[in-house]
Amino acid sequence: MTAKSNRPSGARRKVVRPIGFFSSLKVELSVLIVIATLIVFVMAWILQKIGWSGWMAMPLTLIVALGITYLFSHGLTAPLRQLRDAANAMADGDYTVRVHMGTDSNDEIGQLTRAFNDMAEELQHADQMRLDMIANVSHELRTPVSALQAMVENMADGVVEPTPANLEGLLNQTHRLSDLIAFLLDLSRMEAGAASLNIEEFDFRDFLDETIEPLEIADAGHAHEILLRVDDTIRMEGDQDRLRQLFTNIIANALKHSADGTTVLVEAHEDDTDGMVVTNVVNFGSQIPEAERAVIFRRFVKGKTGPGTESGGTGLGLSIARWAAQLHGGTVRVVDDRRGADFEIRLPKRHETKPARS
Structure with a gap:
């Protein structure tokens, strides 16, 4: 400036x-x-x-x-x-x-x-968000690249043996880089306003099971329980890859802001009045103030894990989740719930010809 x-x-x-x-x-x-x-x-x-x-x-x-x-x-x-x-x-x-x-x-x-x-x-x-994005992306890229460089140099010098544990550490850092690149690609698609969708019909319960399983494996050290309550008869149309982004980001956000050993509830039902599939992801105990419920879906906005402490990540997860829902003509919002922070996802059972734009 x-x-x-x-x-x-x-x-x-x-x-x-x-x-x-x-x-x-x-x-x-x-x-x-x-x-x-x-x-x-x-x-x-x-x-x-x-x-x-x-x-x-x-x-x-x-x-x-x-x-x-x-x-x-x-x-x-x-x-x-x-x-x-x-x-x-x-x-x-x-x-x-x-x-x-x-x-x-x-x-x-x-x-x-x-x-x-x-x-x-x-x-x-927007200019401040651009500056924050440059700082966030630089930081997020520097950490795994530095770790990879150090581990590879140590292996090349013979200081560290290429054991399965060390190779797994290298793989984890490459996964972090891959996730960040995927986030940036999704951001570019968001800026373009739309993305191509591969629409197919699928069983919603099986879809959620497949989405939750890797989250449970990644969360093993925090002893969270993901409780799934879904009607076995729900079938819907949509792009499973985009919808998996949506549900992965929402559920991962709930896990991130839950204390170790607590439960995250994922429940879904059909709303017969408008033909929508309604899914609620509830993080028991915590609440999100009404003034922050719209802000958290803005790009590069990070939630708080404690007083004055920002959560990790890029701050893109929730904005990408909302974008994926809008592509299917649906919505994501935080609703009032005495049990805790409740993210309500509403998606049409039948995909419309022209998806909503971000």
Whole structure:
């Protein structure tokens, strides 16, 4: 970003707008013309009454009219000038700039300044997310690459023997790299707005069993129990690879934020009212404040494992889960549940021809 000296000077000084409470700029300009005309007419009448000739009264009335018009028009155009300066500052990379004049008016200029500030807020957030992504990806790549390099160098130097345990450590680090690359590929697909889907019909209970099994193996050291309650008769259509991303990320998130030795519940049923398959993944004990329920699905937002402590990972898991659900015309959200944090996944049994876009 550039230095904040690019911020427009109008942001620091107050400019009074004589007319700004009308809902239309056309009305304000019409009022300006009427006021100027009335003042010129009254002045000309008074000057004639006191004996001034028309050649003397005309220049004076024109000067007064121009002065009044300039005064009023300056207040009308001041926000536009600040918008210009702010746009130039943003073009130089300063996304912290904001327009302060005209935001309290009801006309088109006020609407424009408020829309500009909203856009600047989004651009600043996007730029911060870009910087965070670079930092996160660099960190996530550096850790497994450094571990791989050190282990391979030790094996090449004969310091460490290529035992099955050491080779398994190398394999685990390559898996971490593969997962990160998969996350980045999914992010690029999210940016594109859609992805190709391989739609097929499948048994939902078997699908969840196959999805949960590797999570249980990976979680062996934490002694979590995944309790599955699903109707055996549920069959649905969808892309199993994309849906496996969805359920793996949601269930893995629940396991990550559960104390060791606790239970995570996965229950599913059919909603006959709208033909949806509803799955709830419940992390017993913990709760997610309502103010954070929408934020956690934003990209690169990491949850808290404790006071002031961020969880590991890339912060993409939940956003990818929501994207996969939207591709199938479904939704993912956090719902109220006294038992704990409850992620509700709603997916149509029958896949629509045109999937929802992210």
